[in-house]
Amino acid sequence: MNALKNNEHRSICARCGGQCCRTRPGIESPERFQAQPDPATALAELLIRREWILETHYGVPYTPGVTAPDPDRIIQYPRPATMSEQSKNSAGITAADDCVYLTPVGCSLAFDSRPRMCRELIPDSCFECETPWGRREAALAWLHHQDIIQAASATLAVQKGSQP
Ligand code: SF4
Ligand code: SF4
Structure with a gap:
């Protein structure tokens, strides 16, 4: 996983x-899973525990000289589930809700264990927080690692199929 400077600002975030x-949890980059001996199994374990889900991104973001625009392509990337997604065991519920890792005193994960989008979000005293690593960057990062997603999805489907 990439090491990022801890940019937490507890007083701003508490205000x-x-x-x-409390809206939609941040997306993780492939590095967390690529650092594991079996990336797809590491992702599948999080999906099976319903702590994480796969979110769908429609289209390939255009990057001159790197990626052509492709509005029909679907890219999936992982992020922690919201409470409602976890209880319904269903990805893609669009209503805003609390992240499963949110507690009354903030995120229960250590900074280095949070998804990349969470770690890169820069708290702003006027609450106009921005991130240099958003959905566009996540889609581009996962574009060539959909094999991890597909293998983890297959493991999840087998696990669901074996449930009574
Ligand atoms: S939206 Fe900004 S200020 Fe609010 S908790 Fe998130 S990072 Fe902190
Ligand atoms: S910072 Fe923690 S609680 Fe907030 S969205 Fe990210 S993982 Fe969830």
């Missing part, structure tokens, strides 16, 4: 009340 964690 805000954790709006970013």
Whole structure:
């Protein structure tokens, strides 16, 4: 996983009340899983525990000289589930809700264990928080690692199929 400087700002975030964690959790980059001996199994374990889900990104972001625009392509990337997604065991529920890792005193994960989008979000005293690593960057990062997603999805489907 990439090491990022801890940019937590607890006093700003306490005043805000954790709006970013109460809407839709941040997306993780492939590095967390690529660092594991079996990336697909590492992702599948999180999906099976319903702590994480796969979110769908529609289209390939255009990057001159690197990626052509492709509005029909679907890219999936992982992020922690919201409470409602976890209880319904269903990905893609669009309503905003608390992240499963959110507690009354903030995120229960150590900074280095949080998804990359969470780690890169820069708290702003006016609550206009921005991130240099958003959905566009996540889609590009996962574009060539959909094999991990597909293998983890297959493991999840087998596990669901074996449940009574
Ligand atoms: S990063 Fe921004 S949106 Fe998230 S809790 Fe802190 S101030 Fe609020
Ligand atoms: S993982 Fe932590 S920082 Fe990221 S959305 Fe969930 S509670 Fe917030």
